[in-house]
Amino acid sequence: MSQEVFRHPVLLREFKETDLEQVFNLASTVFDEQYRPETFLHFHNAWPQGQLVVQSPEGRILGFIFGVMAENGQCRIMLVAVTPMMRGLGIGVRLIRDFETRAAVGGSKRICLELRYSKTRLLEFYRRLGFLVEGVLPLYYSDGEDGILMSKPIQWNI
Ligand SMILES: CC(C)(COP(=O)(O)OP(=O)(O)OC[C@H]1O[C@@H](n2cnc3c(N)ncnc32)[C@H](O)[C@@H]1OP(=O)(O)O)[C@@H](O)C(=O)NCCC(=O)NCCS
Numbered sequence: 001m002s003q004e005v006f007r008h009p010v011l012l013r014e015f016k017e018t019d020l021e022q023v024f025n026l027a028s029t030v031f032d033e034q035y036r037p038e039t040f041l042h043f044h045n046a047w048p049q050g051q052l053v054v055q056s057p058e059g060r061i062l063g064f065i066f067g068v069m070a071e072n073g074q075c076r077i078m079l080v081a082v083t084p085m086m087r088g089l090g091i092g093v094r095l096i097r098d099f100e101t102r103a104a105v106g107g108s109k110r111i112c113l114e115l116r117y118s119k120t121r122l123l124e125f126y127r128r129l130g131f132l133v134e135g136v137l138p139l140y141y142s143d144g145e146d147g148i149l150m151s152k153p154i155q156w157n158i
Helices: 017-030 037-046 091-105 120-128
Strands: 011-014 052-055 061-069 074-082 110-116 132-137 147-153
Touching (some): 011 091, 017 037, 017 061, 017 074, 037 061, 052 091, 074 091, 091 110, 120 132, 120 147
Parallel strands (some): 074 110
Antiparallel strands (some): 011 052, 052 061, 110 147
């Protein structure tokens, strides 16, 4: 997987409320589902350390990851996206790896996520990052498509 992004001066940091407009606009162009701006603020308020963005030197948001931390120590990746022009440069991997570290620091033992059954490229992407298929979620999406549940145990690498 490309590590080219390390040659680009991008900044990975926690989401701030002032990022909302850019994050919302990126989400609206990338996802079929429409998310309300309040949803991102809800995630942020519940667990600020788990909501991350990648920013260009000019302050443009190039990608983000949003997740939730449940009380049982299980973490869930809710949304991850990179702007189309900047894909394939390692930003997605960086966001997920940093999220995993924050989940571990927050006491999580396991990260899970769901994706559409038809997204085979995305499935391989998560597999390469150590996620395993747990099962199929029948009719999981509002348009009737099945979902796939994946998970990854959190390990401390010392
Ligand atoms: C999935 C995604 C976040 C990856 O970000 P990225 O910065 O391009 O990822 P990286 O550069 O770190 O890694 C590259 C890998 O991402 C995956 N990828 C890249 N573009 C992709 C796309 N359009 N769809 C699915 N996976 C993609 C591939 O596995 C790719 O590796 P490959 O080229 O060897 O197949 C990005 O493609 C994206 O925003 N997709 C649309 C939103 C989405 O489906 N999000 C996940 C569900 S919430």
